[in-house]
Amino acid sequence: MCRFACRQYGLRYAWGLTICGHxxxxCHFGSDKAVSSKPIDVTTPExxxxxxxxxxxxxxxxxxxLGRDPTIKYLPDLDCWQIDCPDDGEDRSAGTELRYYYNTVICHADHLFGRHTRCFLATDIKPTAESPLEPNVVVKDAWAFAERSADEDIRDxxxxxxxxxDVLSTSLSPEDNVIYPEIVMGGRVRFKQGDIDIKDNTDTMYQGVEFAGDDLPRFxxxxxxVLSQIGERLHSVKSVDELVTVLCDVMRCHNAIFEHCQILHRDISDNNVLVVRQGxxxxxxxxxxxDYALDMSIEELRTPRPEMTGTLLFMSINNLxxxxxxxxVLDxxxxxxxLVCWVATAGIGSLPRRKSKELEKLPIARWRSGTIDAIVDTKSAHFGSLTVFEKVITDHFSGIDPTNNTSGGNSSGDSGAILLTAFAKGLRRLLFSNPSVGPECRGTSYIEMQGAQSIESEAAQDFPPLFDDELQYKPETINPFEKRAEKNNVAVIAKDLHTHINRYWNYAMDRQEKAKQALSDQAASTENQLIVVLMDLYKHIIQVLAS
Structure with missing residues (x-):
């Protein structure tokens, strides 16, 4: 029943009855809670x-x-849905709405609780029998955590x-060749309930529902x-060159957004990467x-305690x-x-796909199962040294022969797997063994280094030691993640990573373009050969007719 309810696009929440004997x-099923009443005994008059x-x-x-959403309506005569999309401007009391139409859903809300994110391919042009629906935008519909006051909701x-x-449209030039998300409009959903203007949120959703003590849902x-770009899931890539281009594009976009807008994404995952195909x-x-992004120009003034955010499989060690x-940005x-390690191991594009049972036997499977402590200890061990990283991660990339210990060993001749291996090793080295920063910034676990001279008593300060062997040193415990997070170190490491990303982006883009050109040349050659064959056949027919 719950899964069925999640597929009902015009359903905000659901009521239900459970009958057990007498x-x-x-029951009330909302975005965060499923609440049940006290039992009603129908054997009594009360x-x-x-x-x-x-x-x-x-x-x-x-x-x-009853839980229906008045802003979404099915049009049976056109076999599509209409959806009203708000636009919160500077004056939020004067928000406007625009109606869109869709019949294709690219993201379903298949979980009972959570953000219930759904994405529709839509258009603002109403279809007709003569003019079928042709989507040109993506509509994202979700229940997100927020502040009750829209003006105070800085994470909106x-x-x-x-x-x-607004910033990147003026800060970037065509030569930068960066693709970034372009919003058309957006805002909080509102609708009329009789003469009352309803702001659709969990307060109105759970109105009249009783909660016990601390069981109140988060707001x-x-x-x-509404977004202007239409893309495909990451797994739609057709080659490793496409995969590397797409992943590098994402980080180039990430760098531009952080550099010019001071916005940190904080949820890099396979679900948040789209493949956009050019003409x-x-x-x-x-x-x-x-949804989890922060405007650091504002957040730094608030100095909040860091939150655990993101998708468990792809979360950084520091985050976990x-x-x-x-x-x-290093997180x-x-x-x-x-993400690179996961898709390279599981198989994607031209790399062979691994069966789930085989994948679960590999060390990388421990990145997503077990307790958080176990997951973070596993990642720390895997990323801590190049030797371990090769043995337990890159040697298992799809297409790589784990029995071959030579650098880049490959029994299948799949150059794509070798490309992903080199790309991943470079990222690991620059993050955890970067030669551009001091030794206190390297590694994935606490480091013990010799500290300053240890003085056991104030009296000892009057009689400093005469010889080195009289010096007493206390080991200093250093957290490399804390050292890397210092502003200067972040800048140095991020610059090296950006160079690494651009290098592989240029290489993969060049290979894509050459592959497209080769296909075009092959098609042209095939067409020319066909023309020659047809001309010869035409001449032969003319000769036969003439004789």
Whole structure:
């Protein structure tokens, strides 16, 4: 029932009844909670009265009170849905709406609880029998955590995307060749319930539902965003060259957004990378979903405690440890390293796909199963040294022969796997063994280094030691993640990573273009050969007819 409800595009929440013997329970399924009433005993007069009163109350409710969304409506004559999308401007009391139409869903809300993110391919042109629906935008519909006051909601994805659009449209030039998400409009969903203007959020969703003590759900708002780019899932890449181009594009986009907008994404994952194909068929990468993003120009003034955010499989070690260490662009680069390793191992594009049973036997499977402590210890061990990284991670990349210990050993001749191996090793080296920074910034675990002279008593300060062997040293314990998070070190490491990304992006783009040109030349050659054959056949027919 719950999975069915998640597929109902016009359903905000659901009511239900559970009957156990003589007891009836009223259930309410919201975005964060499933709540059940106390049992209603229908064998008693009081219970029967309460049950009948409930049915009468439901019969008098309008559709929105029963959980329906008045802003989404199915049009059976056109076999499509219409959806109203808000736009929160500077004056939020004067928000506008625009109606869109869709019949293709590219992301379903298949989980009972959470953000319930759904994405539709849509158009603002109403289709007709003569003019079928041709989507030109993506509509994202989700229940996101937020502040109750829209003006105080500095983490609003709509605000962040509008800042990205406004800043990068003037800061980047065509020569930068960076693809970034472009918002058309967006805002909090509102609708009319009789004469009352309803702001769709968990307060209105759970209105009249009783919670016990601390069981109150965290506040969420119903938000819609319209984006101009239409892309495909990451697994749609057709070659390793396309994959590397897409992943590098995402980090080039990430760098531009952070440099010019001071916005940190914080959720690099396979679900948040789209493949956008240009007119010539070249695959490019687009970074999406800024639900967890932060505007660091504002957040640094608030100095919040870092939060654990992101997708467990791709979260950085620093993030998983939940240390009181500032999150930086390096955490997102580490998430990209995890993503590269995962797709290269599981198989994608031209790399052979591994069966799930085989994949679960590999060391990398421990990145997503077990306790958080076990996961972070595993990642720390895997990234801690190049030797371990090769043995347990890159040697298992799809297409690589793990029995061959030579550098880049490959029994299948798949150059794509070798390309991904070199790309991943470079990311690991620059993140955890970067020669451009001091030794205190390297590694994935605490480092013990010789500290300053240790003085045991104040009296000893009057008689300093005469010889070196009289010096007493106390080992200093250093957290390399804390040292890397310092502003100067972040800048140095991020610059090296950016150079690494650009190098592989240029290489993969060049290979894509050469492959497209080779296909074009082959097609042209085949066409010319066909023309020659047809001309010879035509001449032969003329000769036969003439004789």
């Amino acid at each position: 007891s009836v329970y009223v 219970g029967r009265h309460a049950f009948i009163e409930l049915l009468v109350s439901w019969s008098m409710c309008d559709d929105s009170q 994805e709509v605000k962040l995307l509008k800042k990205i659009r 969420r708002v119903h938000r819609r965003i 010539d068929g070249i695959a490019r990468g687009l970074l999406i979903d800024f 440890r939940n240390w009181h260490v500032k999150r930086t 997102d680069y580490e998430s990209m390293l995890c």
